[in-house]
Amino acid sequence: MKTWKRKNATDKKISFFLKYFLSYLLIFFIPLFLAFFTYSTASRIIYAQCSEHIKNNLKQACNISDIRLQELKSIPLTLKTNENIIRFHQEWAQADSQGSIITAYKVSRSIPKYEVINSTLDTIRIYFGKPSCCFLLGSNNAMRYTDKKEFWEEMDMNYSDFHQYLQGRHFYEEFLFLPSSTPYIQNVYYLLNLNNFYQEYYSSVILIKLSNQFFTNLLKDITVNGYGTSFILTEDNQLISYFQGTDSYQLTNENLSSIIQAGQTAKDGSFSFEGHQVNRIRSDLNGWTYYSMIPQSIILEDLTSMRHTIMIATVAVMIVGLLTCYLLTRHQSRPLKKIAEALTSLYEYGYFDSTDQFMFLENAVSTLIDRSSSFQESYDNEILRMLFLGENTLSASFQEKLLHSSIQLEDNLYVTGYLHIHNLKSTLTLSGQVMAGHLKEAWYGEIYPFSIDESNMIFLAVHKKKLADSTFLIYTKEILTSLSTRLLEETNCHIDFFLSEPMRCYQNVHQSYEQCKKLAQNVIKKSDVHVYTPEDLPPYQQIYCYTIDHEIRLIQLIKHGTAEKLGEFLQELYTENFDRLLLSEGMKQDLINAIQKSIQRDLTLYQSDKLISRIFSEINRVNSFDSLRTLLLQLGEAIQTHNNNTAKSDSEKIRYSILEYMQLNYANSNLNLQYMCADLGINETTAAKFFQELGSSFSSYLEKVRIEAACAMLSQKELTIKSISEKTGYCSDVSFRRAFKRVLGISPSEFIRRSVLP
Structure with missing residues (x-):
């Protein structure tokens, strides 16, 4: 009997041990398998993580650089309409006597200083070439240079050479690279043309010197804990700037050429070179290429550390598991029983209990959420x-x-x-x-x-x-x-x-x-104020209102709208800018210039017509909004007459037929690009390219045509919203409401309510 009891107790212990040991083994089998798998593939994981980290840093540096360079284009827009600069140029161009030179100097003192908020720029110069003159923006003196061979601070080019460099050149913007005192680092100058100061045989330009420290700070972040080398190359593979950290690669002209040649065969922008992991990314804005070189020895240090951690964690998990199972069968302790119950709940029922104190699933989910975030x-x-x-x-x-x-x-x-x-x-x-x-x-x-x-x-x-x-x-x-x-x-x-x-x-x-x-550039900082809004702008510095939506509407009305609708739009633009805002004369001229650029950019193909070409010339010379309005009405009439009565090229005929077809068939709910092209007998690629030139797509343009027709119907207040949705080609009033709100930003009901208000 005792032998049977002893045997029964032993069988229970064995059963108890096997139950919890197998449960424990099943729960941790997958993590253990992943641990060994990660150990064997740790090298690829570390290299991939390092490469992805560096690529993200390269992309961020490239984006920051592109944004700051894009902002430089706003500087000439501000300077070319500055009344003091215009007056200075007029005085200086006539500086043929001592008296007029003194007058020009006095005017130069009144030019306001252009305060740079960020650290991108070092200096801003304005250069007038006839007579030769260059001064730092905001300084109190304009120095005259004719036959003098004086140098520009850190530059290797003197004023006389720069004047010779500009003669006969015509450009809008370009970069100028000159050697600096630091080896392999260039002084980068951004040249922008001032067309309104152009005179015979020379161009007036703005010279913006980019800060070398700005590039250094960008490149400093493209390393791994300060190890590695990063640099920037131009489209011509000319070195702009570089940063060398700890254990860095020494750049020379020879090995730089070897790096460039080795990178030509890299498909994803990553390759190995002389014990370094190299990553690169190219800017679409200016064609500059950003490089990063990280020593592979630094990456291998992380690999060794990771493998040691995996081994220690794996051994610890196995020891704890065996010890736990032994204690459960040896002492039958109550806390360990609760642990075993929580562990076996997954084995027995397929889920974790709500009272489970373990955070395995929560930690796993948190990791996934962090990566997704x-x-x-x-x-x-x-x-x-x-x-x-x-x-x-x-x-x-x-x-x-x-x-x-x-x-x-x-x-x-x-x-x-x-x-x-x-x-x-x-x-x-x-x-x-x-x-x-x-x-x-x-x-x-x-x-x-x-x-x-x-x-x-x-x-x-x-x-x-x-x-x-x-x-x-x-x-x-x-x-x-x-x-x-x-x-x-x-x-x-x-x-x-x-x-x-x-x-x-x-x-x-x-x-x-x-x-x-513009607010940051024009508001004078007060020590006791922290927050500024457009209300803090002086009246003469208020900003005109002319958005991309205004430009699209203007061009469409000129090409396809009636004179009445075009006049209403121009009156709306006048009211919004001249009645509601108090604009300076310079800002009014900026508004007119913006409209003139829209006309030049979007309607250039019509200049072959003599009448339209003459109107174009008059538009470019106009200085008042009233005169501009009259000329735009004439231009709209001339362009529409040209479209209707003049023999057009095949491409123009296709474009006109597309727009006319959409105006006549927008109510067809089955209308799409393929359907329209088949009906008109034109190529889908040609039609898609036409909409791309308009800055839109077929579906977006069709949606705007439908919503414009819907607005006219809603204003008449004779039809229900459901009826209007059917008449404008929508299958349901729900899809119509969504499209209406997507285009205009308000619902049809809100549109009706606003149109009722006086």
């Missing part, structure tokens, strides 16, 4: 960059990308903000990333930040509640003022915010960003 953040940053710069935001592909991002601006009120941190060098507690965290904590809504550098950041602020425009701006100012005051007390850093007007629709983000930049 990192990808989403990079994706959102790319969308934000395109929104701020206005890059292809009207295309269907961008709208699809915007829908998949976390940026929700549809029917939401938002402001764009430009943040600048002063005295950043005096403290290490603030940075762009830290400021983004502070903003998200203080803001009741969504903040979408985009960091330019450590001291400068752009952000979109969207409130969760539905607020009026004026209330929204007041609320935003209060929050940012409170945050700035608190951080000033804690960190001794003065933080300025420059806010745009409250806006809706993602198409206006670029305009709101331009408002922030």
